[in-house]
Amino acid sequence: xxxxxxxxxxxxxxxxxxxxxxxxxxxxxxxxxxxxxxxxxxxxxxxxxxxxxxxxxxxxxxxxxxxxxxxxxxxxxxxxxxxxxxxxxxxxxxxxxxxxxxxxxxxxxxxxxxxxxxxxxxxxxxxxxxxxxxxxxxxxxxxxxxxxxxxxxxxxxxxxxxxxxxxxxxxxxxxxxxxxxxxxxxxxxxxxxxxxxxxxxxxxxxxxxxxxxxxxxxxxxxxxxxxxxxxxxxxxxxxxxxxxxxxxxxxxxxxxxxxxxxxxxxxxxxxxxxxxxxxxxxxxxxxxxxxxxxxxxxxxxxxxxxxxxxxxxxxxxxxxxxxxxxxxxxxxxxxxxxxxxxxxxxxxxxxxxxxxxxxxxxxxxxxxxxxxxxxxxxxxxxxxxxxxxxxxxxxxxxxxxxxxxxxxxxxxxxxxxxxxxxxxxxxxxxxxxxxxxxxxxxxxxxxxxxxxxxxxxxxxxxxxxxxxxxxxxxxxxxxxxxxxxxxxxxxxxxxxxxxxxxxxxxxxxxxxxxxxxxxxxxxxxxxxxxxxxxxxxxxxxxxxxxxxxxxxxxxxxxxxxxxxxxxxxxxxxxxxxxxxxxxxxxxxxxxxxxxxxxxxxxxxxxxxxxxxxxxxxxxxxxxxxxxxxx
Numbered sequence: 349x350x351x352x353x354x355x356x357x358x359x360x361x362x363x364x365x366x367x368x369x370x371x372x373x374x375x376x377x378x379x380x381x382x383x384x385x386x387x388x389x390x391x392x393x394x395x396x397x398x399x400x401x402x403x404x405x406x407x408x409x410x411x412x413x414x415x416x417x418x419x420x421x422x423x424x425x426x427x428x429x430x431x432x433x434x435x436x437x438x439x440x441x442x443x444x445x446x447x448x449x450x451x452x453x454x455x456x457x458x459x460x461x462x463x464x465x466x467x468x469x470x471x472x473x474x475x476x477x478x479x480x481x482x483x484x485x486x487x488x489x490x491x492x493x494x495x496x497x498x499x500x501x502x503x504x505x506x507x508x509x510x511x512x513x514x515x516x517x518x519x520x521x522x523x524x525x526x527x528x529x530x531x532x533x534x535x536x537x538x539x540x541x542x543x544x545x546x547x548x549x550x551x552x553x554x555x556x557x558x559x560x561x562x563x564x565x566x567x568x569x570x571x572x573x574x575x576x577x578x579x580x581x582x583x584x585x586x587x588x589x590x591x592x593x594x595x596x597x598x599x600x601x602x603x604x605x606x607x608x609x610x611x612x613x614x615x616x617x618x619x620x621x622x623x624x625x626x627x628x629x630x631x632x633x634x635x636x637x638x639x640x641x642x643x644x645x646x647x648x649x650x651x652x653x654x655x656x657x658x659x660x661x662x663x664x665x666x667x668x669x670x671x672x673x674x675x676x677x678x679x680x681x682x683x684x685x686x687x688x689x690x691x692x693x694x695x696x697x698x699x700x701x702x703x704x705x706x707x708x709x710x711x712x713x714x715x716x717x718x719x720x721x722x723x724x725x726x727x728x729x730x731x732x733x734x735x736x737x738x739x740x741x742x743x744x745x746x747x748x749x750x751x752x753x754x755x756x757x758x759x760x761x762x763x764x765x766x767x768x769x770x771x772x773x774x775x776x777x778x779x780x781x782x783x784x785x786x787x788x789x790x791x792x793x794x795x796x797x798x799x800x801x802x803x804x805x806x807x808x809x810x811x812x813x814x815x816x817x818x819x820x821x822x823x824x825x826x827x828x829x830x831x832x833x834x835x836x837x838x839x840x841x842x843x844x845x846x847x848x849x850x851x852x853x854x855x856x857x858x859x860x861x862x863x864x865x866x867x868x869x870x871x872x873x874x875x876x877x878x879x880x881x882x883x884x885x886x887x888x889x890x891x892x893x894x895x896x897x898x899x900x901x902x903x904x905x906x907x908x909x910x911x912x913x914x915x916x917x918x919x920x921x922x923x924x925x926x927x928x929x930x931x932x933x934x935x936x937x938x939x940x941x942x943x944x945x946x947x948x949x950x951x952x953x954x955x956x957x958x959x960x961x962x963x964x965x966x967x968x969x970x971x972x973x974x975x976x977x978x
C-alpha cells in the first residue's frame with residue numbers, strides 16, 4: 349500500500365496499468381500518462397484529481413493483479429473509493445468512482461491536441477470526448493509518430509463533463525469531469541486510428557463495469573499462478589512472494605502485445621539491453637511464454653529491417669533510437685538472452701528459428717574489434733547515468749568484449765553441432781575468438797580485478813569520423829549526428845558552428861562495481877568466481893562498514909540493479925555478508941513493490957517502476973534465498 353497526500357510531500361511511487369495495447373502510469377490517484385495502442389505512441393493527456401488540502405489517498409493493488417483500489421479520506425474519515433484497471437479484452441483504462449461527496453477530475457491534454465464533444469455518439473455513456481493528437485508528436489526525443497492518434501474519454505453513471513478549450517498561454521485544454529455522490533465510471537479508450545478508436549469505445553461503453561472487472565481479474569489469475577508460490581518454503585518466503593508478484597505484474601503491464609517491454613514512463617521504446625535483464629527475470633518468475641514473446645519481438649524487427657538498434661518502436665515499425673556503437677554490446681545481449689531462454693526451457697528449436705539474427709549479431713561485432721577489444725554502446729547505463737564519462741565510448745569495454753567472446757563461442761559451437769556453418773567458417777571464427785580471448789586479461793585484468801574501460805583501444809586504429817548519439821560539448825544535451833574533432837571529441841554540428849572546443853579526453857581507467865560482477869552474473873567462463881571473490885569481499889566489507897553501495901567509489905550514485913548483481917555474486921560465492929545487501933535491497937523496494945533506475949544514498953533517483961532493475965533484483969533475491977544461505 350502507498351499513501352498519497354494532497355499537496356505532498358510524496359515519495360513519488362509509480363504504478364502501471366496496462367494490457368499490452370493501452371497503458372497508463374499512475375502517481376497516487378492521478379494518471380500522469382495515458383497512451384496506446386500501440387505502446388510506442390506519445391502520451392498526450394492524463395487524469396488529475398482536484399484534491400483538497402488534507403485529503404489523502406491510500407492506494408492498494410489486489411494481489412496477483414494490476415487492479416488498484418483507492419480509498420480517499422479526510423480527517424481520518426473515508427468518503428470515496430475508486431477501482432481502476434486496464435481491461436483484459438479492450439484497449440481501455442477503466443476507473444469506477446464511488447463517493448459521498450462530489451469529486452472533480454481534470455483530463456489535461458497537450459497543445460496540438462483537439463478535443464471534440466462526442467457525447468451524442470455513445471448511447472451507453474453520459475458524455476464523451478474524442479481527443480485527436482496531430483501527427484508528428486514525439487514518442488521519445490525527436491522520433492515522431494507518423495500519423496494522428498485518437499483516444500476517447502467517456503464518463504457514465506453520476507458524472508458530468510465539459511470540454512474547456514486551450515487558453516492563450518499555449519497549454520492544451522482540459523476536460524472537467526464531476527462525479528456526483530453515487531457511482532461514476534471514467535473510461536479511456538485507445539485507437540490509434542479513428543475507426544479503431546470509435547469501435548473500441550462503442551464496445552467499452554456497452555460493457556458493464558462488473559463484466560470488465562471480472563474478466564480482468566480472471567486474466568490476471570491465469571497469469572499469476574506461474575509465480576504465485578515461488579518462494580514457499582524459502583527464508584523470508586512471504587516477503588519474497590510479495591516482491592515476485594509485484595515485479596511480475598509491473599513487467600506484464602509494460603509488455604506490449606508485440607512482445608517488447610517498456611523501459612519506463614520516459615522511454616516508450618523497446619531497449620535491447622534492458623530486456624536482457626527483463627528476460628532473465630521473466631524466466632526466474634516462470635513466465636517462459638512472456639520471455640519468448642520478448643525475444644520474438646526482436647526477431648520480427650530483424651526480419652523486417654535486417655538490423656536491431658539500441659531501442660525500437662513497439663508497434664510503431666521503423667522507429668529506431670540509434671546510439672553510438674550500436675553494433676556492439678546490445679548484439680551480444682541478443683545472443684545471450686536467446687541461449688538463456690533455450691537453456692531454461694529446452695526450446696532449442698527457437699534458436700534454430702532465429703539463428704540468422706544471431707549470426708548477424710555476431711558478425712556485426714567483429715568489425716569493431718581493435719587489439720582484441722570492442723567499444724561501449726552509447727546508451728550503456730553507466731554512461732547514460734553519468735557514472736562513466738561519454739569520452740570513454742571508444743575505449744575498450746570489458747563488458748562488451750566479454751559478451752562477444754562468451755556468446756560467440758556458444759554460437760560457433762551451436763553452428764558446428766547443427767551443421768549450420770561449413771568447417772572453414774567454424775575454424776576461422778574459433779581462431780578469431782581465440783585471439784580475443786588470449787588478449788582479454790592483458791586488456792582488462794589489472795591487479796586482480798576487472799577494469800571497466802581500456803583507453804589503449806583509441807590508439808589501436810582510427811576512430812570513426814561520425815557517430816550518431818550525444819554531443820560531448822552541449823549543455824543542454826544535443827542528440828543526433830556528431831563529428832570527431834581534431835582533439836578526438838564528438839560534437840553536434842550546432843556545437844561545431846558555435847565554435848565550442850573540448851580538449852583531448854584523458855586516459856582514466858575506471859573500475860565500476862557492476863562490471864566487476866557481470867562475469868558471475870553472465871556465468872562467463874572467462875574468469876573463475878574465485879578470482880572475483882576478493883572484489884566481492886571488498887564490496888561487502890565496505891558496505892558493512894559504511895552502508896554505501898556506489899557504482900563508482902567516488903560517487904554516491906548506484907544503478908538500481910547493483911543491489912542484485914552484488915547479491916547474485918554473494919549467492920554464487922556463498923558469502924554470508926550478502927544477507928546485508930539482501931536486507932537493504934528489500935528495504936528500498938517502493939510502496940508498490942518495484943525498484944528504481946538509479947539510487948542516491950539508497951533513495952530513488954531515476955525512473956520508477958522499472959522492469960529492468962526490478963527483474964534483475966528479484967532474480968537475485970530468489971537466487972540468494974535458494975542458494976546463498978545453504
